[in-house]
Amino acid sequence: MPPRTHLPVNTESVDDYLKAILELSGPPGERATSNALAGHLGVRAASVTGMLQKLAAQKPSYVKYEKHHGVRLTPAGKMRALEVLRHHRLLERFLHDCLGYSWDEVHDDAERLEHFISERLEDRIAAKLGDPQTDPHGHPIPERNGALPARPEVLLSKWACGVKAVISSVSDRDPSALREMERLGLKPGVAITVEAGTRNATLLVRIGERTEPLRLSQRLAAGISVIAANRRSRQHRKIDY
């Protein structure tokens, strides 16, 4: 019996770093900073530096790292990050649709389990769900080959006043914010219009077909992304919430 071959498999930590780099480097080609990664991952900046050096050094390198100037993913690193992101979002959709989780409950379990999903399980979950396009928060699920439809979504706070928009996705990091959104009917697919009257980063909005405007706290508003009303209905016809 062979002892234990410690093969160079991706660790949970490595996967979390790759996913964080994907999420923090905005437009393709941009770099993520050590500090931003540290904040996102809940570790110290010194730990980030150590990991980035390790990732940049290994044979098929996952990242391009320039000392003092941030890091970005190589194609191989991006592929791996998208694989983990696919696990995460498929799991959220699965926990929500098949196991009765509410949308504020799915994130934490998905964050842990995403690292331990075999190819077989990934495929069975996707098949069971009918190859879903988005997770419960409206985020697109990367395809098996890594394809990820780029949507022209912007933060609600950047949207022009008086122009009708549709909520495309909401941030899944704050459960209590999600519960409040649920209560207010703020979910992907719902129409929303920003009224004049911004005060201290709070927004006055009209939701769906309602007539009375509502004032959204900055915390809530900051978690909402939107796209133009007409484009969305064309691109995402298959989605139903």
Next chain:
Amino acid sequence: MPPRTHLPVNTESVDDYLKAILELSGPPGERATSNALAGHLGVRAASVTGMLQKLAAQKPSYVKYEKHHGVRLTPAGKMRALEVLRHHRLLERFLHDCLGYSWDEVHDDAERLEHFISERLEDRIAAKLGDPQTDPHGHPIPERNGALPARPEVLLSKWACGVKAVISSVSDRDPSALREMERLGLKPGVAITVEAGTRNATLLVRIGERTEPLRLSQRLAAGISVIAANRRSRQHRKIDY
């Protein structure tokens, strides 16, 4: 933001050791040896010694360890081991019943995922399945409180010739053996009778209502446990395969 509180949570390794000790210490009170644990876990005996010392030393101790004389679980350790075993068997039942896994495919994924199942997920899976009593191989699933029905099952090789028995469970460690059993109709709940004619640990058996006896290789026979025909039908009426 606090750095990272490395709390004394159960690690994957610790859970695997506890589960292995539970499985390898036969009747209550018996001890598991370092060598047996090493073989079961796929690590070296020296590593086992190190872990046993750590487990025996920590504050609410999980094991009673006597140098050179093996180890057994404390009540706390047994509770934790049963919790992990419950995760494992619930997962096997879930993968099999809800995601279309065959019974030879469930073990490996369950072995990995068992360590990352939250209480919430455990409960949702159990509810979705209607609180199943056994996994797909016939092994009983511990209840949430740790209760595990003791069944008087014995290895088929120990069963008396000519006395009708019912298969209670089969070993889940060898996928190819499971596929062969499937082909032969050897699964929990099926009647089986051992005929005279043991040769080199192979057994001559009659399966179900069939008339032609069949010779089982030692490999297959060693993975089958049985109970008396009448007892089982009373105790396990709810099970359907």
Next chain:
DNA sequence: CGACAAATTTAGCCATGCCTAAAAGTATAT
């Protein structure tokens, strides 16, 4: 330019959990 603040990296540690090789204990068989 030069000073300062913020970001980043280096240096040195620590815990976990595995390994090999060597030492020590246990059990059995003459």
Next chain:
DNA sequence: ATATACTTTTAGGCATGGCTAAATTTGTCG
């Protein structure tokens, strides 16, 4: 009772991935 075989423990390492504290670099402002 002792030699021998087998099991178990000790000793010394290594890899991963955190941490703190102390440099060092970068970028901005006067």
